[in-house]
Amino acid sequence: MATLRVPDVVPSPTQDCERLKKAFKGLGTDEEGVIWILGHRNASQRRKIREIYQQLYNESLMDRLNSELSGHFRKAVILWTLDPPERDAKLANEALNKKKKGVDHLTVIIEIACASSPNHLMAVRQAYCSLFHCSLEEDITANVTLPLRKLLLGLVSSYRYERELVDTNLADSEAALLYDAIKKKYLDHDDVVWILSTRNVFQLKATFQCYKQKYGNSIDQDIKRSGTSDLESILRMVICCLDTPEKHFAEVIRNSVIGLGTDEDSLTRAIVTRAEIDMMKIKGEYLNMYQSSLDNAVSDDTSGDYKNILVTLLGKRF
Amino acid sequence: MATLRVPDVVPSPTQDCERLKKAFKGLGTDEEGVIWILGHRNASQRRKIREIYQQLYNESLMDRLNSELSGHFRKAVILWTLDPPERDAKLANEALNKKKKGVDHLTVIIEIACASSPNHLMAVRQAYCSLFHCSLEEDITANVTLPLRKLLLGLVSSYRYERELVDTNLADSEAALLYDAIKKKYLDHDDVVWILSTRNVFQLKATFQCYKQKYGNSIDQDIKRSGTSDLESILRMVICCLDTPEKHFAEVIRNSVIGLGTDEDSLTRAIVTRAEIDMMKIKGEYLNMYQSSLDNAVSDDTSGDYKNILVTLLGKRF
Known part of the structure; x- marks a missing residue:
C-alpha cells in the first residue's frame, strides 16, 4: 500500500502548472508550493503536469525544477517528478557509471529487477x-565483472509470470537445486x-519456504555462511527483494539514517521509488525490525525542504 | 517493405464487420468476402474489426472464423487476423508443445527473437x-534441452538497442571472440x-562483416564446417535471421514448396508474419537466390481459398 496522498478533488493539470509557474516566479522559489503540488500527485498526474507545462510555457518542467531547486531537495523532487521507468533507468545508469568498488551502488539494479512488476522492468x-x-x-556487461555480471544480466532480462501460481513439486525440486549449489559454493550456477x-x-x-523446511536454515542464512564475497551479499539482497521487498527497503532506510551523517541518495531513492507502491508495508516492517518509527527516523535525520518532501511522500503532511 | 495492400479509402470497422457477418450467413461461407476484407487490412485495422465485431454481435470473430472456415485456409486467416504478438505467442507455444525430434519446429522462436523488433519481442x-x-x-526450459536451451533463453530475453549505432572496434573484438569459440567448437559459450x-x-x-574480412570465411561457413548437430544448425539460423532475415524467409518459403507436397504450416507462417513487414524484400531475395518468382512458386503449389488468401497477402490480388 502506498503512502502518497492525493486530494479527493485534484486540480486540473493546467491549474497545477499555473501554481508551479507562480512558485518559480521572481528571485527565490516557493519550495513549499512545489512540494504542495507535486508531492500530492500520482505518476500519471505528474506526467500530465509535465506535458501541459511544456505546452503552456514552452519549457521543460524538469529543466526548470533543476534550475530552481538545489541540493538533496532538488534530487528528490526531480526523481519524484520523472516518469517511474525513466527515473529508474537514470538511477541504474548513474549506478553503473559510478565505477565504485564494492557492490552497494548496484543495489538499485537489484531493486528494479527483483522488487518491481515485470511490466515496469x-x-x-x-x-x-x-x-x-x-x-x-x-552497460551492465561493460561495468560489472563476472560472476556478478551473469546474475545481474539474468535478472534484468526477466519477464516473470505475474499471477499467483505455485507448483509445490517444483518448489521442492528447485529448493534442492539451490541447496546443492550453495553447498558446493557454486552460487552463479x-x-x-x-x-x-x-x-x-x-x-x-x-x-x-520449502528450502527452510527441508534443510533447517533459511536460504539467506546458508548463503551468509557460505562466504562474504560480493556475490554472496548480492545474492542475499536478490532473495530479500524477491521474497520480502518491504524488509529490503526498511533496511535501506535504516542504514541510510543510522550512525553519524545520512546517506541521502539511498534514503531518497527508497522513499521516492516506494511511496506509490508499498511504503505502508515498509513502515510496518521497519517498526517490526527496529522497534521504532520510520517516520520519526526520517524526520529526525533530515531538515528543511528535503525533510518536507520526504515526509510528504510518507503521507505525514497533507 | 510490406506486400499487404490496403485500399485508399478503408470502410469503417462497422461496415467491415457487417460484411463479414453477411459472409458467414446461412449454410456455407463466402470465403471470397472474408479474404476481400481481412486480407486488405493492417494489424491495427484488424484489431479494430475484432473489437467492433464483438460489440456488435456479442461473439468473438476468432471463434466465428474458426467454425466457418477449415483446413489450411482457416489456419492462415486466423493467424492473420490475430494481433501479431498474440499470434507469435501462439505459434511459439505450439512449437514448444510439439515434442518433435530435431529443431525445425523451433524455427519460429528464432524468428520471433532475431527477426522481429525489440518491442514486438x-x-x-x-x-x-x-x-x-x-x-x-x-516453457522453453521445460521443452528444450541444453545446449539449445541456453541459446534460446538468451535470445528471447533480449531487448536490443534499435537505432543504427556501430562501434567498429567492438565489431573487431567480438568477431575475434566468435572466431575463437567456433574454432574451439564451444558454440554455446x-x-x-x-x-x-x-x-x-x-x-x-x-x-x-569484420569476421569475414579477418578470417576469410563467413561465420556461417565456419559454423557449418565445425559440425552438423542441432546447435550448429540453430546457430546458423540465428545469424541469418539477425543479418539477413529476408534470406531466411526466402529459404523457408522455398523449402516449403520444393519437392513433392507442401509444408503449409511453414508457408503460412512465413507469409502471414512478414506480409506487413518485409515481404517485398523477401521476394527480391527469392528471385536472387532461386532465379524464379516467389509469387509463382506459391501460386503453383497451392489452390483454392488457401491460395487466394496467400496471394492476396503477397499483394497480387486487389
Missing part, C-alpha cells in the same frame, strides 16, 4: 535504450541464475 | 504470459550467447 529497459543509446544489458530470474515471485516464495 | 513475451499461465522462458542476444543488429552485421 520492461519499461525501464525501453527507457534505458531511449536515454542512453545502448541497452541496460550492454546456471540453475541458480535461471531460477531466480525466471520463476514468478509466488513460486519463489514457496521455494524459499 | 517484448509484446510476445507479455502475450505469452497472458495466454499460457507461465512465461515463454519457462557465454560470450557467444551474450553477443548474439544483446548487441543491436547493425552492430552484429558489422561484426559478421
Whole structure:
C-alpha cells in the first residue's frame, strides 16, 4: 500500500502548472508550493503536469525544477517528478557509471529487477535504450565483472509470470537445486541464475519456504555462511527483494539514517521509488525490525525542504 | 517493405464487420468476402474489426472464423487476423508443445527473437504470459534441452538497442571472440550467447562483416564446417535471421514448396508474419537466390481459398 496522498478533488493539470509557474516566479522559489503540488500527485498526474507545462510555457518542467531547486531537495523532487521507468533507468545508469568498488551502488539494479512488476522492468529497459543509446544489458556487461555480471544480466532480462501460481513439486525440486549449489559454493550456477530470474515471485516464495523446511536454515542464512564475497551479499539482497521487498527497503532506510551523517541518495531513492507502491508495508516492517518509527527516523535525520518532501511522500503532511 | 495492400479509402470497422457477418450467413461461407476484407487490412485495422465485431454481435470473430472456415485456409486467416504478438505467442507455444525430434519446429522462436523488433519481442513475451499461465522462458526450459536451451533463453530475453549505432572496434573484438569459440567448437559459450542476444543488429552485421574480412570465411561457413548437430544448425539460423532475415524467409518459403507436397504450416507462417513487414524484400531475395518468382512458386503449389488468401497477402490480388 502506498503512502502518497492525493486530494479527493485534484486540480486540473493546467491549474497545477499555473501554481508551479507562480512558485518559480521572481528571485527565490516557493519550495513549499512545489512540494504542495507535486508531492500530492500520482505518476500519471505528474506526467500530465509535465506535458501541459511544456505546452503552456514552452519549457521543460524538469529543466526548470533543476534550475530552481538545489541540493538533496532538488534530487528528490526531480526523481519524484520523472516518469517511474525513466527515473529508474537514470538511477541504474548513474549506478553503473559510478565505477565504485564494492557492490552497494548496484543495489538499485537489484531493486528494479527483483522488487518491481515485470511490466515496469520492461519499461525501464525501453527507457534505458531511449536515454542512453545502448541497452541496460550492454552497460551492465561493460561495468560489472563476472560472476556478478551473469546474475545481474539474468535478472534484468526477466519477464516473470505475474499471477499467483505455485507448483509445490517444483518448489521442492528447485529448493534442492539451490541447496546443492550453495553447498558446493557454486552460487552463479546456471540453475541458480535461471531460477531466480525466471520463476514468478509466488513460486519463489514457496521455494524459499520449502528450502527452510527441508534443510533447517533459511536460504539467506546458508548463503551468509557460505562466504562474504560480493556475490554472496548480492545474492542475499536478490532473495530479500524477491521474497520480502518491504524488509529490503526498511533496511535501506535504516542504514541510510543510522550512525553519524545520512546517506541521502539511498534514503531518497527508497522513499521516492516506494511511496506509490508499498511504503505502508515498509513502515510496518521497519517498526517490526527496529522497534521504532520510520517516520520519526526520517524526520529526525533530515531538515528543511528535503525533510518536507520526504515526509510528504510518507503521507505525514497533507 | 510490406506486400499487404490496403485500399485508399478503408470502410469503417462497422461496415467491415457487417460484411463479414453477411459472409458467414446461412449454410456455407463466402470465403471470397472474408479474404476481400481481412486480407486488405493492417494489424491495427484488424484489431479494430475484432473489437467492433464483438460489440456488435456479442461473439468473438476468432471463434466465428474458426467454425466457418477449415483446413489450411482457416489456419492462415486466423493467424492473420490475430494481433501479431498474440499470434507469435501462439505459434511459439505450439512449437514448444510439439515434442518433435530435431529443431525445425523451433524455427519460429528464432524468428520471433532475431527477426522481429525489440518491442514486438517484448509484446510476445507479455502475450505469452497472458495466454499460457507461465512465461515463454519457462516453457522453453521445460521443452528444450541444453545446449539449445541456453541459446534460446538468451535470445528471447533480449531487448536490443534499435537505432543504427556501430562501434567498429567492438565489431573487431567480438568477431575475434566468435572466431575463437567456433574454432574451439564451444558454440554455446557465454560470450557467444551474450553477443548474439544483446548487441543491436547493425552492430552484429558489422561484426559478421569484420569476421569475414579477418578470417576469410563467413561465420556461417565456419559454423557449418565445425559440425552438423542441432546447435550448429540453430546457430546458423540465428545469424541469418539477425543479418539477413529476408534470406531466411526466402529459404523457408522455398523449402516449403520444393519437392513433392507442401509444408503449409511453414508457408503460412512465413507469409502471414512478414506480409506487413518485409515481404517485398523477401521476394527480391527469392528471385536472387532461386532465379524464379516467389509469387509463382506459391501460386503453383497451392489452390483454392488457401491460395487466394496467400496471394492476396503477397499483394497480387486487389
